[in-house]
Amino acid sequence: MKVPQRIQPLVDDGLVDEVLRSLMSGKEAQVFLVRCGQEIRCAKVYKDAANRNFKKSVQYQEGRSVRNSRQRRAMGKRTKFGRDQQEQVWQTAELDALNLLAKAGVRAPKAYSCVDGVLLMEMITDADGDVAPRLNDISMSAEQAVKDHSTIMHFVLRMMCVGLVHGDLSEFNVLQDENGPVIIDLPQAVNAAGNNNAKSMLQRDVANITQHYAQFAPVLLDTHYAEEIWELHEKGELKPDLQLTGKFIFPTEAADVDLVLHLIEVARLEELERLRDE
DSSP: OOOOTTTHHHHHTTSOSEEEEEEEEOSSEEEEEEEETTEEEEEEEEOOTTTOOOTTHHHHHTTOOOOOHHHHHHHHHTOHHHHHHHHHHHHHHHHHHHHHHHHHTOOOOOEEEEETTEEEEEOOBOTTSSBOOBGGGOOOOHHHHHHHHHHHHHHHHHHHHTTEEOSSOSTTSEEEETTEEEEOOOTTOEETTTOTTHHHHHHHHHHHHHHHHTTTOGGGGGOOHHHHHHHHHHHTOOOTTOOOOOOOOOOOSOOOHHHHHHHHHHHHHHHHHHHHHO
């Protein structure tokens, strides 16, 4: 096929020898199958901010560190330079996350490089060497569902141990190869300690995955892994090989409504002040 414009620089530099076909197009990127020497890999071409359809992306960027103070100021003021830097941070976030997951022992595609908004990474295959299916495209026994759900909960635990929450985990962002689940699509991964939305994102990730597997094993609906993991995180007791139970005792005391309303008002005033400074 004709080489997409964004991939042409990688061809010119010898990183890609041939573009075979388009694999899929999503809300934040388009993925192509490419040949690199004797290997078939994936080239993920990130869409720019104007064409990206990822909801509430600002929530995902909170807590991402930028070492250069000039870049931080520009990003905070939303200047053109700052927006360009923010886009660069977004495009390299998945490379950083995949490298962290590899060290943490989480099954995910191997990342090779990210050049000008194009991420080169491993192609995950099934037993026949074809592109591995997404979780939403397969069915399974109750026994397999319980086993694979446990595997993904352990992946979520290990991600938290290196400070990451996937942020968009679902049956559409998990591949199934002959050895089990593989986590994909991480440009929106958030800093568990530095993002105020991390807990709710963790809960949503776990709920999405649990509801999918519960189609095959309804017993999973009675588990509470997100709450268990978050409590261990807050206590500083997370360990990569910790045996999770899926059990959690919810507090019974009434919520402090006055405190909640106060925090909402503080957040509102801070947002008004931020808007006045722009």
